[in-house]
Amino acid sequence: MCDTTMQLRYLSACAIAREAGNLMRTRFIERNGVQDLTFKGPQDYLTATDGDVERLIARRLAAAFPDDDFFGEESGGALGTNVWVVDPIDGTSEFARGVPHFCVSIAFLRDGKVEIGVLFDPMRDELFAAWRGAGATLNGQPLRVSKIDDIARASVELGWSSRVPYGRYATVHARLHALGAGVTRRGSGALGLAYVAMGRQDAYCELHINAWDAAAAILLVEEAGGWVNDFLTAECMVQGNYVIACPPALRDVLEQAMDA
Known part of the structure; x- marks a missing residue:
């Protein structure tokens, strides 16, 4: 897979994450109290927004990369050679209860290895993005882990x-x-x-x-x-x-x- 194709995936993932995050932010701001919750299991929450955000991401990715597979938390999917793995809202419990600590997560995997990883926190306007071999950034600025050794x-x-x-x-x-x-x-x-x-x-x-x-x-x-x-x-x-x-x-x- 050429770098140009991977770059297109990277840029698309960043744009789609922002679009999905903005939908989450709008729903969060317009909510009326604690949102209606469905429980998939103990402390495993689901809201209507989870499904709406996942469908938005799936549509955008399918339009841009029709040959890629898609696997989402809510809808499942296929796990082929090239696959997008998506969590529409990581932190659903916080989202549903009015706590502004959640994000959208989009990863692209090739042969089981993550090649692109993008998170967007819409409440802090923080876009985390990584492309294997090209480093990680926050809103375009390079990231490094801490130097703590104790x-x-x-x-x-x-x-x-x-x-x-x-x-x-x-x-x-x-x-x-x-x-x-x-x-x-x-x-x-x-x-x-x-x-x-x-x-x-x-x-x-x-x-x-x-x-x-x-x-x-x-x-x-x-x-x-x-x-x-x-x-x-x-x-x-x-x-x-x-x-x-x-x-x-x-x-x-x-x-x-x-x-x-």
Whole structure:
């Protein structure tokens, strides 16, 4: 696949992410109280906007790249050689409850490897974008992970998933506290990973996260000089996986802490 074709995908993903994010922002501002929620599972939210945003992205990508496959959180799809993996709203629980912390996530995979990753946070007007081998940016400015090399000085976001027994989460949480890390939790794994890429926090860990939540953001971290575990295995695309993203100097201690 020539660079010109990949560049077109990259630019299109950025434009489509902004368009989708602007729809999310409009819906968020115009909401009347807490939005009607559908629960797909424990703490697994769905709003009408999720579906509307995913359909918008799917239409735009199909028009621009009709030979590419599409796999979305809400609609599923095909996982071929060239596939777009999309989370229309990462942070749906925050979106639905009036908390401005969510984003759209668009990743392009070729032969199972992320080549393009784009996130857009419409409430902060922050467009995170990465193209493999070309670096990662925030609104066009280069990103680098933090230089923190001491876990006792690190800010670590620990994501939570109902798919993992609470005891395992509690064990990891306790280990991180014992090591002196500042442990936080927000409502968007994709943004949590993006914040590692820009040094807004030092690490993001989660015992289970879905591929569509993390695919775009892991490329951001890698292209910003960070380390990410072997996340996108064949099984991950349908079953999810654990994730650790951090500066290389924190890899060993976080791998040990996450061995729960």
